[in-house]
Amino acid sequence: MPEPAAFGARLEVAMRARGQLCVGIDPHPALLQAWGLNDDAGGLERFSLTVLEAVGEVAAAVKPQVALYERHGSRGLAVLEKVLAEAAAAGVLTIADAKRGDIGSTMAAYAQAWLGEGSPLAADAVTLSPYLGYESLRPALDLAAQTGRGVFILALTSNPEGASVQHAGGSDSVARRIVRAAAEDNAAAGAAGMLGSVGLVIGATVGDAPAELDLDLAALNGPVLAPGLGAQGATGADLRRTFGPAFGQVLGTSSRDILKAGPDAAALREAALRTLEMVAA
Numbered sequence: 001m002p003e004p005a006a007f008g009a010r011l012e013v014a015m016r017a018r019g020q021l022c023v024g025i026d027p028h029p030a031l032l033q034a035w036g037l038n039d040d041a042g043g044l045e046r047f048s049l050t051v052l053e054a055v056g057e058v059a060a061a062v063k064p065q066v067a068l069y070e071r072h073g074s075r076g077l078a079v080l081e082k083v084l085a086e087a088a089a090a091g092v093l094t095i096a097d098a099k100r101g102d103i104g105s106t107m108a109a110y111a112q113a114w115l116g117e118g119s120p121l122a123a124d125a126v127t128l129s130p131y132l133g134y135e136s137l138r139p140a141l142d143l144a145a146q147t148g149r150g151v152f153i154l155a156l157t158s159n160p161e162g163a164s165v166q167h168a169g170g171s172d173s174v175a176r177r178i179v180r181a182a183a184e185d186n187a188a189a190g191a192a193g194m195l196g197s198v199g200l201v202i203g204a205t206v207g208d209a210p211a212e213l214d215l216d217l218a219a220l221n222g223p224v225l226a227p228g229l230g231a232q233g234a235t236g237a238d239l240r241r242t243f244g245p246a247f248g249q250v251l252g253t254s255s256r257d258i259l260k261a262g263p264d265a266a267a268l269r270e271a272a273l274r275t276l277e278m279v280a281a
């Protein structure tokens with residue numbers, strides 16, 4: 001069977017084959033120190049490539065946290081370019097956690113950077129913030145569709161402060177409108193029986209909010225990236241309770257809880273496998 005081209009289909013195939021786990025690559029200064037690495041570009045590279053080597057064959061995707069590369073300036077971004085290229089060569093999907101969002105003309109430039117063919121920072125998917133208006137993301141939605149890449153749009157974030165914005169609006173909350181808009185984009189693209197490439201971010205920590213806000217995740221027909229496993233306190237049982245029948249669309253994600261097992265690659269891999277078991281249980 002030829003490899004499906006669109007991101008949603010590629011992610012669905014990876015989740016079926018490997019399970020529903022994305023490992024976050026978050027080179028926090030404290031983790032670099034705990035691994036005996038310098039808080040510089042060299043440390044960043046060693047950290048990131050070790051994580052990739054350890055989990056690249058067991059995770060459905062990896063998610064570099066862009067902020068933690070940006071804090072090292074151009075050298076950090078050069079490391080991120082290398083990590084994205086090595087992940088592609090290793091056959092693991094990449095989600096750049098950049099949370100980009102701006103007016104349309106600037107959004108087009110962000111889209112070219114993270115989703116453009118031949119861009120040194122292009123990932124398989126990027127996280128986007130819709131809080132300048134869902135339609136302001138259109139350049140990224142269009143380019144992702146053209147290049148077979150994907151997006152994850154913040155709907156209900158894992159941090160407690162998110163609710164003040166995302167739950168607002170009564171029975172037709174902000175989050176509900178974002179879910180509906182993403183569903184319409186996936187429906188318009190027609191994913192031929194596979195997940196669409198417009199995904200959402202809904203934290204593993206949000207409890208009953210999807211049901212309380214009447215989010216129609218079946219109609220989304222797209223992937224849901226669920227950060228918050230481990231360090232933020234959420235478990236595999238939380239994922240099942242929060243997402244119910246939509247659990248099959250969910251890609252749980254964990255960073256610090258797995259990364260603290262390093263620098264030994266075998267220990268990192270074991271930590272990822274334990275998290276995978278917890279998600280699957």
Ligand SMILES: O=c1ccn([C@@H]2O[C@H](COP(=O)(O)O)[C@@H](O)[C@H]2O)c(=O)[nH]1
Pocket residue numbers: 024026065097156157158159201202203227228229230231232253254255256257
């Ligand atoms: O709602 C969100 C959106 C993104 N994140 C990001 O995921 C990781 C979580 O790291 P942990 O160490 O597993 O807590 C981090 O990069 C966040 O920026 C999120 O947590 N919540």
